[in-house]
Amino acid sequence: xxxxxxxxxxxxxxxxFASIVFGITHRETTRDMIRYxxxxxAMFLGGVxxxxxxxxxxxx
Amino acid sequence: MxxxxxxxxxxxxxxxxxxxxxxxxxxxxxLIPGAGHLIQRHWIRGLLLLISIxxxxxxxxxxxxxxxxxxxxxxxxxxxFIGDLGAGGMYIVTLAMNGGQGAIAFAIADYGTKFMIVAGxxxxxxVADAYHxxxxxxx
Numbered sequence: 001x002x003x004x005x006x007x008x009x010x011x012x013x014x015x016x017f018a019s020i021v022f023g024i025t026h027r028e029t030t031r032d033m034i035r036y037x038x039x040x041x042a043m044f045l046g047g048v049x050x051x052x053x054x055x056x057x058x059x060x
Numbered sequence: 061m062x063x064x065x066x067x068x069x070x071x072x073x074x075x076x077x078x079x080x081x082x083x084x085x086x087x088x089x090x091l092i093p094g095a096g097h098l099i100q101r102h103w104i105r106g107l108l109l110l111i112s113i114x115x116x117x118x119x120x121x122x123x124x125x126x127x128x129x130x131x132x133x134x135x136x137x138x139x140x141f142i143g144d145l146g147a148g149g150m151y152i153v154t155l156a157m158n159g160g161q162g163a164i165a166f167a168i169a170d171y172g173t174k175f176m177i178v179a180g181x182x183x184x185x186x187v188a189d190a191y192h193x194x195x196x197x198x199x
Contacts, residue, residue: 002122002124004123017113020109021186
């Protein structure tokens with residue numbers, strides 16, 4: 001069984017699962033875990049979008 | 061004087077019972093992602109780790125990612141092997157079933173390969189976290 005993810009959906013799934021693990025393992029309290037997980041998720045996806053737009057600008 | 065203070069502080073500390081948990085939790089956590097947390101009764105954390113790491117690894121396989129073996133040859137293959145090895149039981153089962161033999165011929169297969177390596181590396185972090193909980197360094 002194979003799956004074909006688009007580039008963005010692959011980045012989304014990666015960011016989601018990696019952020020969950022980072023949140024749980026890098027903070028002590030539940031509240032801090034959720035906050036740090038959301039922060040990591042935003043940074044992952046934000047980084048993808050910024051890098052994408054940067055490459056688009058370079059290509060022009 | 062400082063010595064007597066240290067002695068009093070030591071006497072005030074409750075003695076921790078000797079436990080095998082600092083050995084068992086990381087070992088079982090490596091074999092099954094999140095299990096190191098589950099046996100220490102951190103149910104939600106353990107389940108979330110299990111789902112996240114397993115999903116990354118399985119998605120990597122479904123994206124026809126490549127799994128590295130110990131005798132890869134060049135340094136990048138060896139680093140890939142170390143990453144994959146972190147997935148523990150899933151890596152062993154995949155190798156036994158002859159899975160992950162993709163040739164990385166297209167971008168999604170390359171993503172899949174990285175998914176599996178990262179799943180292994182994330183499991184290493186989860187194992188370290190389970191150890192820290194077992195020794196009482198983290199709640």
